[in-house]
Amino acid sequence: MPSTLLQTLKAADEARTAVGHFNVSDSVVLQAVASAARESGLPVIVGLSEGERNFFGTHEAAAMVNAIRDSHGQAIFLNADHTHSVESAIAAVKAGFNSVVFDRSALPFEENIRETRNAVQTLKSLNPAVIVEGEIGDIGTGSQIHEKAPDRLVLTTPEEARQFVQETGVDVLSPAVGNMHGMLKSMLQGTTQKRLNVARITEIKAAAGIYMTLHGGSGTNDDDLREAIRSGITVVHVNTEIRVAWKRALQDAFAKDDAEVVPYKLLAEPFRAVQDVVRRRLQLFNSAAVRAHST
Numbered sequence: 327m328p329s330t331l332l333q334t335l336k337a338a339d340e341a342r343t344a345v346g347h348f349n350v351s352d353s354v355v356l357q358a359v360a361s362a363a364r365e366s367g368l369p370v371i372v373g374l375s376e377g378e379r380n381f382f383g384t385h386e387a388a389a390m391v392n393a394i395r396d397s398h399g400q401a402i403f404l405n406a407d408h409t410h411s412v413e414s415a416i417a418a419v420k421a422g423f424n425s426v427v428f429d430r431s432a433l434p435f436e437e438n439i440r441e442t443r444n445a446v447q448t449l450k451s452l453n454p455a456v457i458v459e460g461e462i463g464d465i466g467t468g469s470q471i472h473e474k475a476p477d478r479l480v481l482t483t484p485e486e487a488r489q490f491v492q493e494t495g496v497d498v499l500s501p502a503v504g505n506m507h508g509m510l511k512s513m514l515q516g517t518t519q520k521r522l523n524v525a526r527i528t529e530i531k532a533a534a535g536i537y538m539t540l541h542g543g544s545g546t547n548d549d550d551l552r553e554a555i556r557s558g559i560t561v562v563h564v565n566t567e568i569r570v571a572w573k574r575a576l577q578d579a580f581a582k583d584d585a586e587v588v589p590y591k592l593l594a595e596p597f598r599a600v601q602d603v604v605r606r607r608l609q610l611f612n613s614a615a616v617r618a619h620s621t
């Protein structure tokens with residue numbers, strides 16, 4: 327079994343499967359993600375954005391992931407998701423995070439290149455094994471429920487992808503390929519789904535020749551996800567689906583028995599709901615290669 331994140335990405339890339347990345351804000355959701363991955367026998371990446379790190383604690387999250395890895399011998403990795411400053415990225419690397427998504431995609435392209443290149447150099451000087459991901463294009467912000475889709479989501483071009491990768495030295499690229507963060511109300515109702523530009527993913531993979539992450543996995547059409555993974559997506563991020571499952575299950579737990587006050591009994595319901603999301607998503611991310619051979 328691959329033991330480093332880099333080896334895990336390489337194995338997924340070669341097998342045309344994807345590693346699941348799930349965001350967590352607290353220890354209950356972290357344990358649920360870890361246990362579902364363990365039962366599935368698959369590696370997993372746990373991600374915390376700057377807001378999630380502020381709530382959980384950067385060192386606290388690292389200590390818990392290390393404890394889970396040690397006590398279960400599990401391939402579990404920790405990612406500093408959507409990190410907007412070098413200071414915050416340094417704090418995560420010093421705490422032992424395995425990777426950083428350095429996200430300066432809101433800047434003009436050339437500035438994004440300059441800042442990301444600096445971040446890659448700084449972070450790798452602290453830990454040469456740390457994986458740095460850079461982001462280009464616009465995929466909206468916020469793993470939340472949105473009223474409507476952003477007006478204009480500009481897709482990444484293969485030329486920009488090649489230039490960005492060559493000039494920054496990132497290990498992983500996050501492109502804009504029809505994906506967006508969060509879910510629309512209509513996605514919760516099941517009447518719409520996110521659709522991906524799979525042809526663009528193939529072109530970017532050929533041009534940039536690098537591992538690629540798909541952000542905004544929640545609410546995406548299953549067949550598009552499988553095709554995207556076959557076409558070169560190596561990591562898929564899921565957050566809103568987890569948050570929705572967590573909240574619904576917690577509301578159900580409260581509604582079931584007004585007198586219940588025992589946290590571990592109430593929290594058992596969201597724990598199971600999150601496990602269920604992670605299990606189903608991991609199964610899908612690992613079914614692309616199988617289907618590719620059988621068709």
Ligand code: 13P
Nearest residue numbers: 469508541542544565566
């Ligand atoms: P979703 O909330 O749309 O799943 O996106 C999560 C994400 O990309 C976190 O980096």
